[in-house]
Amino acid sequence: MTVTKVGVLGARGKVGTAICEAVRAAEDLELVAEVDHGDPLGMLTDAGAEVVVDFTHPDVVMDNLEFCITHGIHAVVGTTGFTDERLETLRGLLSSHAETGVLVAPNFAIGAILMMRFAVQAARYFPSAEIVELHHPNKADAPSGTAHRTAEMMATARTAAGMGPCPDATSTELEGARGADVGGVRVHSVRVTGLVAHQEVILGTQGETLTIRHDSLDRSSFAPGVLLGVRSISRAPGLTVGLDAFMDL
Amino acid sequence: MTVTKVGVLGARGKVGTAICEAVRAAEDLELVAEVDHGDPLGMLTDAGAEVVVDFTHPDVVMDNLEFCITHGIHAVVGTTGFTDERLETLRGLLSSHAETGVLVAPNFAIGAILMMRFAVQAARYFPSAEIVELHHPNKADAPSGTAHRTAEMMATARTAAGMGPCPDATSTELEGARGADVGGVRVHSVRVTGLVAHQEVILGTQGETLTIRHDSLDRSSFAPGVLLGVRSISRAPGLTVGLDAFMDL
Amino acid sequence: MTVTKVGVLGARGKVGTAICEAVRAAEDLELVAEVDHGDPLGMLTDAGAEVVVDFTHPDVVMDNLEFCITHGIHAVVGTTGFTDERLETLRGLLSSHAETGVLVAPNFAIGAILMMRFAVQAARYFPSAEIVELHHPNKADAPSGTAHRTAEMMATARTAAGMGPCPDATSTELEGARGADVGGVRVHSVRVTGLVAHQEVILGTQGETLTIRHDSLDRSSFAPGVLLGVRSISRAPGLTVGLDAFMDL
Amino acid sequence: MTVTKVGVLGARGKVGTAICEAVRAAEDLELVAEVDHGDPLGMLTDAGAEVVVDFTHPDVVMDNLEFCITHGIHAVVGTTGFTDERLETLRGLLSSHAETGVLVAPNFAIGAILMMRFAVQAARYFPSAEIVELHHPNKADAPSGTAHRTAEMMATARTAAGMGPCPDATSTELEGARGADVGGVRVHSVRVTGLVAHQEVILGTQGETLTIRHDSLDRSSFAPGVLLGVRSISRAPGLTVGLDAFMDL
Numbered sequence: 001m002t003v004t005k006v007g008v009l010g011a012r013g014k015v016g017t018a019i020c021e022a023v024r025a026a027e028d029l030e031l032v033a034e035v036d037h038g039d040p041l042g043m044l045t046d047a048g049a050e051v052v053v054d055f056t057h058p059d060v061v062m063d064n065l066e067f068c069i070t071h072g073i074h075a076v077v078g079t080t081g082f083t084d085e086r087l088e089t090l091r092g093l094l095s096s097h098a099e100t101g102v103l104v105a106p107n108f109a110i111g112a113i114l115m116m117r118f119a120v121q122a123a124r125y126f127p128s129a130e131i132v133e134l135h136h137p138n139k140a141d142a143p144s145g146t147a148h149r150t151a152e153m154m155a156t157a158r159t160a161a162g163m164g165p166c167p168d169a170t171s172t173e174l175e176g177a178r179g180a181d182v183g184g185v186r187v188h189s190v191r192v193t194g195l196v197a198h199q200e201v202i203l204g205t206q207g208e209t210l211t212i213r214h215d216s217l218d219r220s221s222f223a224p225g226v227l228l229g230v231r232s233i234s235r236a237p238g239l240t241v242g243l244d245a246f247m248d249l
Numbered sequence: 250m251t252v253t254k255v256g257v258l259g260a261r262g263k264v265g266t267a268i269c270e271a272v273r274a275a276e277d278l279e280l281v282a283e284v285d286h287g288d289p290l291g292m293l294t295d296a297g298a299e300v301v302v303d304f305t306h307p308d309v310v311m312d313n314l315e316f317c318i319t320h321g322i323h324a325v326v327g328t329t330g331f332t333d334e335r336l337e338t339l340r341g342l343l344s345s346h347a348e349t350g351v352l353v354a355p356n357f358a359i360g361a362i363l364m365m366r367f368a369v370q371a372a373r374y375f376p377s378a379e380i381v382e383l384h385h386p387n388k389a390d391a392p393s394g395t396a397h398r399t400a401e402m403m404a405t406a407r408t409a410a411g412m413g414p415c416p417d418a419t420s421t422e423l424e425g426a427r428g429a430d431v432g433g434v435r436v437h438s439v440r441v442t443g444l445v446a447h448q449e450v451i452l453g454t455q456g457e458t459l460t461i462r463h464d465s466l467d468r469s470s471f472a473p474g475v476l477l478g479v480r481s482i483s484r485a486p487g488l489t490v491g492l493d494a495f496m497d498l
Numbered sequence: 499m500t501v502t503k504v505g506v507l508g509a510r511g512k513v514g515t516a517i518c519e520a521v522r523a524a525e526d527l528e529l530v531a532e533v534d535h536g537d538p539l540g541m542l543t544d545a546g547a548e549v550v551v552d553f554t555h556p557d558v559v560m561d562n563l564e565f566c567i568t569h570g571i572h573a574v575v576g577t578t579g580f581t582d583e584r585l586e587t588l589r590g591l592l593s594s595h596a597e598t599g600v601l602v603a604p605n606f607a608i609g610a611i612l613m614m615r616f617a618v619q620a621a622r623y624f625p626s627a628e629i630v631e632l633h634h635p636n637k638a639d640a641p642s643g644t645a646h647r648t649a650e651m652m653a654t655a656r657t658a659a660g661m662g663p664c665p666d667a668t669s670t671e672l673e674g675a676r677g678a679d680v681g682g683v684r685v686h687s688v689r690v691t692g693l694v695a696h697q698e699v700i701l702g703t704q705g706e707t708l709t710i711r712h713d714s715l716d717r718s719s720f721a722p723g724v725l726l727g728v729r730s731i732s733r734a735p736g737l738t739v740g741l742d743a744f745m746d747l
Numbered sequence: 748m749t750v751t752k753v754g755v756l757g758a759r760g761k762v763g764t765a766i767c768e769a770v771r772a773a774e775d776l777e778l779v780a781e782v783d784h785g786d787p788l789g790m791l792t793d794a795g796a797e798v799v800v801d802f803t804h805p806d807v808v809m810d811n812l813e814f815c816i817t818h819g820i821h822a823v824v825g826t827t828g829f830t831d832e833r834l835e836t837l838r839g840l841l842s843s844h845a846e847t848g849v850l851v852a853p854n855f856a857i858g859a860i861l862m863m864r865f866a867v868q869a870a871r872y873f874p875s876a877e878i879v880e881l882h883h884p885n886k887a888d889a890p891s892g893t894a895h896r897t898a899e900m901m902a903t904a905r906t907a908a909g910m911g912p913c914p915d916a917t918s919t920e921l922e923g924a925r926g927a928d929v930g931g932v933r934v935h936s937v938r939v940t941g942l943v944a945h946q947e948v949i950l951g952t953q954g955e956t957l958t959i960r961h962d963s964l965d966r967s968s969f970a971p972g973v974l975l976g977v978r979s980i981s982r983a984p985g986l987t988v989g990l991d992a993f994m995d996l
Binding site: 624625626627628630632635636637638639640641646664665666667668669670671672673674675676677678679680684685686687688689690691692693700701702703704705706707 | 879886888889913915918919920921924927928933934942950955956
């Protein structure tokens with residue numbers, strides 16, 4: 001078995017700590033550098049890191065990535081704040097390091113990625129489609145970002161397939177009962193103490209329904225997706241956006 | 250085994266037909282009269298009916314019941330339209346027939362009755378409570394009558410227990426996402442082709458949730474409740490409102 | 499809009515009746531022939547049928563298809579009993595009618611097809627995978643054929659991806675508690691009055707689960723899939739097995 | 748508002764820490780003593796504790812309770828290992844301290860208690876009853892203790908109501924598919940990474956099903972039940988077994 005040497009940037013943060021632990025537990029990976037705020041990036045090259053995982057901050061991530069790319073180290077990036085302009089900058093840097101790969105992904109939870117993918121694939125086959133997302137009551141936004149994005153993507157798929165609006169004979173509605181309308185897909189936000197983060201996509205046609213549900217019970221759910229990225233990135237030179245590019249779907 | 254003689258009023262209607270079938274299939278019951286629009290009520294006395302089931306029409310039900318009560322026949326009534334005034338009239342009629350019993354119930358689906366009962370019993374123990382009801386898209390009202398009533402009853406139980414509002418930190422809401430507000434209990438109405446009639450009551454407290462779900466997949470779901478009424482009414486002289494009075498809860 | 503002329507074989511059977519109804523309700527389809535036991539197949543050619551739907555019987559389906567193929571009529575077939583030998587015979591017949599298409603499918607319920615497809619696609623990303631199928635108590639086999647097939651396909655996908663066995667520390671088991679073992683995927687069969695036909699595929703990885711659930715509440719659930727077949731078959735000359743070939747997955 | 752003074756025994760353990768936190772957060776309770784292994788029990792009397800919570804160890808709990816009872820301090824006990832003999836000893840001690848109350852409970856999760864209660868209440872109204880329990884794969888026993896106990900209690904309720912066996916026409920079964928048989932109630936144990944502790948009781952009758960589901964997502968779920976015990980125990984002199992005695996069900 002080939003063992004890949006992995007460095008982690010943001011290694012002492014909450015997410016970084018969990019990633020270090022996951023890398024340590026994987027037989028085909030070796031954790032060679034744990035770098036955090038104040039540490040020199042040279043730790044990565046000194047340790048011979050082949051892949052770096054970056055869960056840091058929008059303020060420092062571009063410098064981190066420039067260092068990695070110019071030293072031929074692949075990167076798997078979960079840090080937020082990637083505008084189109086930043087992605088373009090990365091493509092520019094990568095163009096002169098043809099063998100280096102960078103993955104930038106907004107979401108590493110494999111279950112969430114598959115839920116969205118399947119919801120979009122199925123959308124064109126079901127006249128009815130609604131989303132119920134359920135979260136703890138400390139959440140500020142309703143619907144959740146994931147639910148909103150899922151609904152938009154499903155609405156786009158429905159339009160592309162030439163489908164009309166979801167059937168709905170509601171003539172008497174208590175305000176809000178039918179949820180929020182996102183491009184014709186109704187989204188309902190449940191907020192209940194004891195819940196973590198859950199989403200259910202309900203699709204229906206004559207005599208049958210298909211329900212795709214994702215339950216995230218623990219913030220560590222990004223770890224398997226990060227490892228999938230680490231294991232895949234060396235075979236994907238250039239810039240990749242979204243972990244699903246590495247999933248055989 | 251004692252066998253009870255049962256007559257059915259509205260015997261050729263959709264519901265009546267199903268009830269006749271259920272009575273016929275029960276070993277401890279004998280179907281002795283199938284009466285419908287145009288038939289003389291004397292068929293019931295001629296056949297020696299001990300209990301009558303009435304699923305007819307608000308226009309005729311009071312005449313039917315007067316006949317039953319004055320002839321000492323117990324009645325199980327699913328016909329709608331019972332105002333307080335009508336119930337008072339029944340009590341008056343029954344007062345001079347001390348051994349006769351009449352059950353008037355808005356809902357005979359045992360699962361629905363239990364769902365509502367349990368939801369109300371549990372309401373005082375959970376800071377959070379929401380309802381998701383799911384129906385076919387031909388339904389005109391949102392939320393459903395059952396969901397609305399459940400929410401009201403839960404809200405009353407919460408108030409009686411001195412509970413404050415359900416926790417909810419939502420500060421950014423896409424209109425309707427958080428559902429309809431029924432006395433502080435949020436109700437969400439899903440309308441999807443392929444569904445029949447479903448309701449989920451979700452209660453949450455620290456670290457745990459309790460979900461009570463009722464699925465009605467077939468309109469015949471009233472039959473077991475009607476038989477429970479038929480078997481219980483002879484031991485319950487006077488007027489009884491609601492089938493739960495006969496359930497040992 | 500081009501309107502396709504459709505003939506139905508087995509038109510007076512339960513399934514055939516539902517299909518006739520669905521064809522009549524579709525604006526882009528015209529029901530031109532309703533053929534059943536005893537009727538001459540010439541009714542199809544007389545009426546100018548372009549596509550024929552066959553839900554008949556293993557004893558007659560091969561004759562029906564030979565007639566259709568030799569007359570250049572496309573066919574969508576839900577009749578059972580297709581052995582490899584029969585499929586080979588069909589391929590032979592079709593080889594001399596290059597523009598004619600025949601679809602043979604064991605399952606036309608789109609939701610069931612997608613559930614299986616998604617379960618297999620997801621299987622390689624989740625260390626844990628189990629199936630719970632729930633049916634009415636009159637069912638003779640446990641697990642259901644669909645659940646058994648789903649588990650087998652998931653097991654194959656897991657093996658292909660080099661995954662080990664599902665984690666399971668059970669050391670004390672009451673006989674049967676952990677379900678049936680189908681290639682390493684545990685399958686649980688629930689039999690409850692009031693249910694129709696339901697299946698839940700539960701996949702889990704660190705901190706998250708993905709659940710894919712199919713609910714079939716009504717035997718009419720094959721209709722949308724049959725129409726999809728009817729609309730697709732003219733663009734698919736030769737033999738196609740399985741409706742998913744016509745789904746853009 | 749009267750404020751009750753609370754002492755916690757086992758205050759530095761995992762559960763004890765969570766209870767201390769919950770007591771501190773409650774406006775009507777004051778945490779006056781945090782006692783753990785090695786600390787003198789006199790801390791409780793010095794601080795004027797009115798109610799003590801004991802989540803310690805079977806080896807020390809009886810001494811703890813003797814101290815509390817002889818000093819007139821009420822106790823809420825979650826420590827395990829209470830045999831009938833131990834309960835009898837407690838009753839003896841309490842008989843000479845007429846105003847002191849002790850609650851011993853095997854389970855403080857309100858949702859779990861209600862699930863079991865409702866399952867038993869509903870059992871007599873549904874011909875079909877099965878349990879699906881779902882846990883993380885590190886669990887050693889299948890089914891879970893809670894599922895086993897729930898099934899036994901439901902089986903007893905069914906027998907008491909004169910119900911026959913659950914309908915089941917299974918004639919071909921892959922070994923284990925129909926789950927474990929606990930007094931005629933089938934129990935299915937799902938083990939999936941990412942799950943915590945979940946149980947679903949499924950009841951069915953003609954045309955409808957009732958499902959009662961408990962999800963425990965976090966080990967802190969005992970806290971609200973412990974506080975309910977603390978608030979109720981001073982009004983319940985003598986020995987009380989089971990938290991449901993303090994729930995108005």
